[in-house]
Amino acid sequence: MAIVETKNIKKTYKQGKVIVEALCGIDLIVDKAAFVALAGPSGSGKTTMLNIIGGLDLPDSGSVIVDNNCFADMNQADLASLRLHKIGFVFQAFNLIPVLSAIENVEYVMLLQGVPKIERCDRAKGILDDVGLKGKYDRRPAELSGGQQQRVAVARAIVSNPAIVLADEPTANLDSKTGEDLVLMMKKMNTEKKVTFIFSTHDKMVMDYATRLVTIKDGLIVNDEIKA
């Protein structure tokens, strides 16, 4: 069953006076509970693709459907609501809210969703335990290592049971060991909780764990490999 479906996505950017074609007509279907890696060199269009799937950016042409929601029919407020309820984000630079503790960062999304306080707290603690941060609930981002911060970011992304989690080079700022631990954790979430992950990367180790490897080059999919 498809959770993400894009058809003929095109996107151009203006960089000064130069128009850059970031995506040149991408068709992509991602099934529920997939663990998909978008690979490709820098500037190939991976991040743009993730932004468009996440409703952070809109394509110039083509259609995007996420969990049966067609972006063409949605305004900015609808997209914000979709992001809140259906999509989790993990960023390369962690991007936690610096003034909130680990547990508050995880609770924050549920707070926006209107989840009652007690349930918020229980779920946040549970998910932090799952990502290996038991006992570190009250630490602020600055008091956590990069790997721990990214675990909090993953916990924040999946705590409200989104339809998909989009991760933009989640291991880029981590050492190889921490990066691998993080991918294993994401893989575990994917296997156990059936969370759909789509992540961009050019890390060979991360690609090895993906069940599907989509390679993008110059704004086009040049290879789409289903792995065993």
Add this chain to the structure above:
Amino acid sequence: MSIELKMAWRNIWRNPRRTLLTIAAIAFAGMILVFMLSFQLGCYETMINTCVKISTGHLQIQAQGYLKDKKMRLVIKDPDRIAQFLDTVKGIDHYTFRANGFCLVSSDKRTYGVVVTGIDPMKEARVSSIKSLVRKGSYLKADDEYTALIGELLSNNLKVNINDEITILGQGRDGSIAAAVLTIKGIFNSGIDEFDRNVIMMGLKGFQEIFSMGTSVHEAVITADSLGDVSRVKQNIQNNFSAIKGDEALAGLDWMEIMPGLLQGIQMDLVSGIIMYIILVIVVAFSIFNTFLMAILERTREFGVMMAIGTSPSRITKLVMFESICMTIVGIILGIIIGSLVTIYFQKYGIFIAGTEDILKQYGIPDRLYPKLSLISATAGPLVVFLITFVSSFFPALKIRKLKPVEAMANV
């Protein structure tokens, strides 16, 4: 505590130095406004009370038209009836009656035009400060009729001293010639040159006899318990006028009507003060505007991330406004506390402004000035700072509404 409030409080302490400077600017503006407004209002009250004590009283009852055209025949015919009424009005401290006549006064050497005022010495001493202003000789006794108090400048002009005689020549109420020889019993100095140069006071009974007044007077002069009670007392008097005036055409006037010049002077000074305060508040507003603009610009990426994970722009705007309000409230509270403490200190010990004694004297103000802290002076200025700060932080916050997540996150 809501998470927004918690985040706002923590956010403002991410850059403690900038926050402290901003709070200090707000507190300073608040403190200055509390003190200056208390100082101004304190001075006005001193000016009013001094002028009121020297001449007019807080309120007067006069014959209709006497204020504009001081004709001898415009009198209160039955002051006893007025006295009985005033005894029943709440909020009145004391009252007395006066009668005025315009005369020529002559000594051996010189002649001047003056106002001769007939006073009840005992009641007058409770209503006005004239008794305490006598610098030479002594104040009038209850039964003094043909003795007089004169201003120091007038005594210098006439070249007279205590126990010297002066001759007054004017017109009585019935048109007859009013003339008498008065012995100078005391010389007063109010500090107000016009008053000290033009006024002679004598016993009311003697005045009524010389000027053919019978028992009538020109003014019932009233002091209220406090300046704040004046309008209430005036209202009480006016509400009951029909019961006391009979067929007389009487008017109840407050100090603002009797001394419009003083009121205009106060209003002018207040306006110039307000202009200064507005400039101060604008300077602070720019400082706040700059602080918030910087805080928002340097956190654009963070706002982008918050939007990406589902925070609505209005929620982020609310967060930023909470930050502004938290900082402003801390600054305002500090400003009010420090401003009030400074004001209370000077309210007790006063402020001496060297070189201004002569000018102040002309307005009847002592050379040491005392601010007066009140609810209005403690809160009006800081409230304006709060509103202006709120508005000046609102504009940077509006920028958030225009942010797009991808562009905001690309911000370094």
